[in-house]
Amino acid sequence: NRKSEARYKYVPQVVIGQNEPRNAVWGKNYPQEYQSFLQTSDTSFASYQGGSKMRDMLEEDPRLVVLWAGYGFSKDYNQGRGHFYSVEDIYNTLRTGGPKGAGDGPMPATCWTCKSPDVPRLMNEKGIAEFYSGKWADKGAEIVNPIGCADCHEPNTMKLQISRPALVEAFDAMGQDITKATHQEMRSLVCAQCHVEYYFNKNLPGKEGVPYLVFPWKNGFAVEDMERYYDDIEFSDWTHQISKAPMLKAQHPGYEVFSTGVHYDRGVSCADCHMPYKSEGGQKFTDHHIQSPLNNTANACQVCHREESDKLIRNVYERQEKSAQSRLQLEDLLVKAHVEAGKCWELGATEDQMKAILSDIRHAQWRWDYAAASHGAPFHSPVETARVISGGLVKAQDARVKLARLLAELGHNSPVEMPDISSKEKAQEYIGLDMEKLHAEKETFKKNLLPQWLKEAKEREAKMDVVQAVTQN
């Protein structure tokens, strides 16, 4: 009939296999989507606080080095950029260190989960827990394709689908059935596979020792819900190097924060703004150049808002600026709290004296990170973001008032001297990072191990064939 005729109007060039990780293969059938997807390699756009440019966050804001002292993020942290770079960036980040071979390095294999369409393929081949097991370096030769088609699409119908178990499991934990999601919800849920807060649970029954990827959503998405979740299981990502507080790292809770905003409330999906329709040669298709919508207000915003592009951008900046103002003040207080807590230890404070203080610091910084880490929050949900930051300010002041009292008790009744952290370098020196060593290790990795991975992968992929489609007419 005419409907199926329409559906198959395009001439499929190749048969795309289940979990086909090579984006170029899909691109044979869907050249427009593929071409626009390739544009995520463009790094020329910068907005007030976003864009596709490489932005060294530690350099832009050296306070972060102190906030994350003792944790990988203090070594290196950039703002996310185009999906095209997902694999390249995880090679490059100092957080993955300089493994010398299988079994080496600071990070687990789980780190690959959100970086490539090779992941569903491998999970299918090996099993989920097996995928998460072992070191990051163990799977280097298996994962080479940047985020792409198989992460979001079923190959026969191109229907959106969920390729990552963590999201399905998280819905289960909340007592919700993700298979009931509407088409419009799917246009956000494919993003929620990755743009969400997560942690590695090493104590899952039956999977002890495996850093299993879990979204901490059981009690809900709100900052307090997740905090209660972590407090209940006494989880912490790391112990702060200066304050010794048991810290939580919030990682890009993009979907969670977005879902508290007015656009979500009105049924707008991630794809509406980050993947709007585009016309090219009289044909409409979904723009797969996923990027800051501010580089594309005509398609991304003006579909629904008739305001001038300039005004819309100003609306976004204004919300970001107001949020940044409060967020930076909170960071200042947090830096002070860590340093003051460090001083207390120095002066002989006991665990007992410090306990309540460290708990305040943990909760204050968790709120800060929840508001900051997804980059989009100040626009996605400005009111919730502000509420979370206010909560952080209250917790930070609780900590600092207690610290002032304890310091006085320990004989230091005056402002504690603050380190010079006016640049990333100074801050990293202050927390005692040997940056030269870290860079050297990374170089060695890139010279020795990485080329080996790429070679192996090439050979492996060369053996995967591409089936030409049989044209039926």
Add this chain to the structure above:
Amino acid sequence: NRKSEARYKYVPQVVIGQNEPRNAVWGKNYPQEYQSFLQTSDTSFASYQGGSKMRDMLEEDPRLVVLWAGYGFSKDYNQGRGHFYSVEDIYNTLRTGGPKGAGDGPMPATCWTCKSPDVPRLMNEKGIAEFYSGKWADKGAEIVNPIGCADCHEPNTMKLQISRPALVEAFDAMGQDITKATHQEMRSLVCAQCHVEYYFNKNLPGKEGVPYLVFPWKNGFAVEDMERYYDDIEFSDWTHQISKAPMLKAQHPGYEVFSTGVHYDRGVSCADCHMPYKSEGGQKFTDHHIQSPLNNTANACQVCHREESDKLIRNVYERQEKSAQSRLQLEDLLVKAHVEAGKCWELGATEDQMKAILSDIRHAQWRWDYAAASHGAPFHSPVETARVISGGLVKAQDARVKLARLLAELGHNSPVEMPDISSKEKAQEYIGLDMEKLHAEKETFKKNLLPQWLKEAKEREAKMDVVQAVTQN
């Protein structure tokens, strides 16, 4: 021509004089507007934090008593209700005390400015500075009509007009010409005559000693701009009874906060939501039942938003709840700061030791009040309101960290005991208010002076005649 014919198609019953203060006289010509205006006497609607019901704010939130210790507001403070009650409420509030006659009582005549259409009449008769001069009680017999037509309308054309000099002078001070206002702007500016932050300036050149009504807008509307204005002239509304801080009282900066929100940005005016169009018997007119739009979402919101009424109300409540959460936390810190500062004085602190602390308290509470006082702010401009509260939280913690250090220095290195302020009564007792006396004074005023005022006014108004219109056809 036919246009003017059309203009006077309705049959005017009476000729309305310039500055006619009696609303019923206008009502003869405009019965629909008048009838709806009378509905502001309805006090049956209550929403989450607004509505026309009498809401005793001190009872709902006894912290306020402590925040305003030493100032009139700690005696009595209700949420504004319908315009119908403007005169009745200023009779009743304990803030105006129990004057026994002319020249008596705590408040100046200026207090009448925003309460009645008798004000423009009197200003015209006596002059502006003369109007502001003297005590509140001095003009009691002159001002009897609740807020009404002459406050906003020119009687011949019913054009919107500005009847209060303070607004004109404030525009002047900003270097702006209010006569250039568009029709749509006027639909907010008539409200900005009253729903704005103000203070009484007793040092105006040439008007020394007169508590002249001034809007502190010279540097702009933002919370920091007005703060700078007051700091520059070293103004304070009162000295706090407990902390001795030189305080500022923010009074309903409704227009100022509104103008930072997205509705203002999109050209929406106060009247669009608070005075929407209404149909009655096949006729459309401006609903003069000025009230919470949540009692009327169909006309007030759904003209522009197609969401269900329930959802729109939820949107408003959600913003209010989020704001309330942060605001109440800020209040807690402020109460603590005042009490802690009081303790410092008790322990012999010097002015010098207290100076920076008191300045922090002043600035923190100013921010809180700016965000709280207009009641509508959490919806009118949720993002700005949150930014302002965050700023307040930072200042409050600055104060409290300094207080903790100073307290330790003064030998009190532990939490300061907080009073029991779990009810309005307890809080008022704590700050030493003799409520019985205040109530008794008010009763005496209502028994003796008030009836005299009303009698005089009645006689005066009886002499003002109503000119019947000459019907031309």
Add this chain to the structure above:
Amino acid sequence: MSQKFSILPSKSSRWRTLSVVLIAVVLGMGLFMAKEAELVSYLSDDPQACVNCHVMTPVYNSWMHSSHREWASCNDCHVPHNNLANAYFFKAKDGLYHASVFTARAEPEVIKMREESEEVVQDNCLRCHIQQVTQVKYNGWLEMHNGNRTDRKCWSCHREVPHGRVHGNSTIRYNIAPLPTDRETNIIPTWLADEINESKVK
């Protein structure tokens, strides 16, 4: 010969006087109508141009209180926007039609758009909202538009857009609300302006 092209009957004809009178009347009427209708103002897009006729007051007022006030003026909806010439042609034609009806005092109590005008308005709704109502992408956001969109007018559902649900000439009782748009008088009453000046001098 000359007779052939003369618009007037021959000098000798008894029709001549009458025709002169008639022509004068038509011209005069035209001028009168032009003035009465403040014709020049129609060259602008200012909605106030339309309120020169009181019968337009109800629609003006309802538009003034509608979601479209900040976005769309009368002409954005009621005049074709597919090309400039068409716009002016339609405007002139429409204007003349309104003017004659108005001058003849033949306006009905409830004015209705002619079918021709409806087409114009419908096209204009689409001009602004095409993406919202046609892109399947936004089905999730705007459920109702899948079907039923092409076989009826937008305002059969969006009944308030932009003139509200109540129509008719006497729906605005006083016909005075647009007056605040006049810039002839000041928004500060004279007595107050004087008082303020006086207080400045002191």
